[in-house]
Amino acid sequence: MTRVDYPALEASVASLVEGVSDKVARMATITCEVYHADDRFDWVGFYRVTAPETLTIGPYQGGHGCLTIPFSRGVCGAAARTRAVQLVPDVDAFPGHIACASSTRSELVLPVFGADGQVMGVFDLDSDQPAAFTDDDATALAKILKQTFSQRG
Numbered sequence: 001m002t003r004v005d006y007p008a009l010e011a012s013v014a015s016l017v018e019g020v021s022d023k024v025a026r027m028a029t030i031t032c033e034v035y036h037a038d039d040r041f042d043w044v045g046f047y048r049v050t051a052p053e054t055l056t057i058g059p060y061q062g063g064h065g066c067l068t069i070p071f072s073r074g075v076c077g078a079a080a081r082t083r084a085v086q087l088v089p090d091v092d093a094f095p096g097h098i099a100c101a102s103s104t105r106s107e108l109v110l111p112v113f114g115a116d117g118q119v120m121g122v123f124d125l126d127s128d129q130p131a132a133f134t135d136d137d138a139t140a141l142a143k144i145l146k147q148t149f150s151q152r153g
């Protein structure tokens with residue numbers, strides 16, 4: 001199983017998005033960089049808060065994602081609702097998991113905060129391997145998201 005060189009990934013994202021404030025462009029760049037960084041990742045992408053309690057698909061790589069997810073449903077909804085990282089080693093054991101792809105065995109979903117501290121979306125990583133994600137993945141990815149979306153100015 002390959003492991004991500006997170007310091008290199010962080011540097012690469014920072015350099016690629018420098019001078020580009022557009023949020024979707026930033027999401028697309030992170031998605032591409034992360035998806036290709038590790039073969040554990042079979043689906044990587046963002047859902048954006050587009051209306052109260054509503055997530056809508058954003059940039060992603062992998063097979064088709066569900067287009068809309070309410071905060072009340074799935075791992076993505078739980079991350080948006082609770083503002084907490086959801087590390088799910090076995091999706092079948094997660095009540096209300098939304099199976100966009102039947103091959104998905106484990107997931108990591110991180111809330112994405114804007115400069116105002118509000119949840120602006122979630123970053124969703126799915127794997128076809130069980131228990132594919134670790135706390136180290138969550139910590140490193142949360143840092144990249146914070147640097148990319150939460151800075152004021």
Ligand code: SME
Binds near residue numbers: 066069075097099107
């Ligand atoms: N599995 C997610 C839904 C999104 S997709 O897998 C791309 C969930 O339960 O939130």
